[in-house]
Amino acid sequence: MKTRLAVVLAALVVLAAVPAPVAADETRSGGTVVVEAGETVNEDLTAFGGTVVVRGTVNGDVTAFGGNVFVDGRVNGDLEAFAGNVRVNGTVTGNVTAAGGNFLLAQGGEIGGELETAAGNVVVEGEIGRDARVGAGTIRLGPSAVVGGDFVYDGDLDRASGARIDGRVREEPNVNLGVGVGGPLFPDWLGAVYGFLVNFVLGAVALLVFPRFSAGVASRAIADPLRSAGVGLLLFVGVPILLVLLFVSLVGIPLGLFGVLLYAVALWLGYVYGAFALGGWLAGVADNDSKWVALAVGLVAVSLVGFVPILGGLVQFVVLLLGLGALALGGRRRYGGRDETAADSTL
Template structure:
């Protein structure tokens, strides 16, 4: 997209290109693509993935911050845990407050300095949000979405959970294909003038699909865990699943990977559930048409 991006939510995933600045407040912030300007993020977990790039400065306050990508200028980070992966590149100074774990192979061109009085301006008016606020906010927002879908679509939600736990490889494979393929599809739509409206629609629906996938993945995990204890309370499953996935997110690197896989399984199961529902409706319509002709 062209211009600055201000994002709020339970999860914020930046998978494409932002030609401007990024300001994000969420339970989880994951930058997989490119931000040409500065990036500011507050959340329970903040990840700059391998291959991702921030052209300007990166400022973040979070419970856990993992940097595996490239930052063109200075980095200022205040967090309980700060991890620099082996592929991390910082073109300027690296100023931090927290426990730093720096892997061999990471590169910092400027000064490395710890500042216990570090305050991070996240691009919005007002003080830095405490670390726990982002975590609680993300958990509650995801819990509300989960409660809404369980109330409105109880049978469909159970079907999605069964698909995720019954065929995890299939669900994960479909989720991965959609996670990678949908942005490519949107880019192809933008190639032609006729497809631009469809491309815009895909871009708008993509983050929503990821959000549903994450919540459904956590619900499926909770369903599976409670099933081991012979419990089938779907409300407890939702709370347990979201709480478990949120807590494990505090583990550097591993936590982000677990959350990503939960998203993939949930996204794939969600898509398979929608496809199954579409097929059943089509079959009923065909049977109805056949009876009418008779």
């Protein structure tokens, strides 16, 4: 078992490998991480915390992970923020990339470069020097908002009469925010091909290392889809809440970081297993019991349906929940010491 786990972990590392940026010169973590007013950090900064606040000056890039990320001072570089709430009251001379529940560029706040954000709610009342690409449920441009380039968005836009946009305003369904493969530098089809190949390799590793367990996960997903999807939904919603609570305390931060990694791996495996289960069902209709055909057919089907607006994203989400729930149930049964005959079946 230890050998199998080592093989899987090694494969995940190889599959997830991308050209890594140079490591940040300074890393801070804690319940609350603060660059105090009057303090100057003369290097790149990476911060992990329940709340990350920049009141002083950072002469470099800032990468922040937390429940809240607030920039009240000055960042002489780029800002990458992943948090429940991201707020820029001060100045970021470079580009801002933000993902979270809410994003606010307050009145008097300034972004010298481009803004790319994906959030539930986005409010812009300050100034953006170049283009802005926004994907959100609700988007508001206040009367003091200034965008120096194009404004590309996907969501419900409320533009105040005083808001100024120097470039074009364009609504783009499923706006591409340029995160990873499939961004503006790559056509969507290339991202889909890349995703298929990476997912197929991960699925192949899982099938080779854990053949009976993988078959059991797929069988469970098809035999009891409602239960599997329900458990998947509970995990999808509940785990991030638990991780945020871990980040609140200093002691919980290492566990939280490890939990984020495990959660990401579980989502990835869940998606692949969900596609494998779907492919097994489709292949079964055609009287084909090959697990490799099932894996390929499932991944291709889910990738193709992803190009359908709205419906595609919904189907992919359901596939993720189906695989995640079946994976969790299979792990509970196996490592809880219960025998499962379904694990001995093959697709």
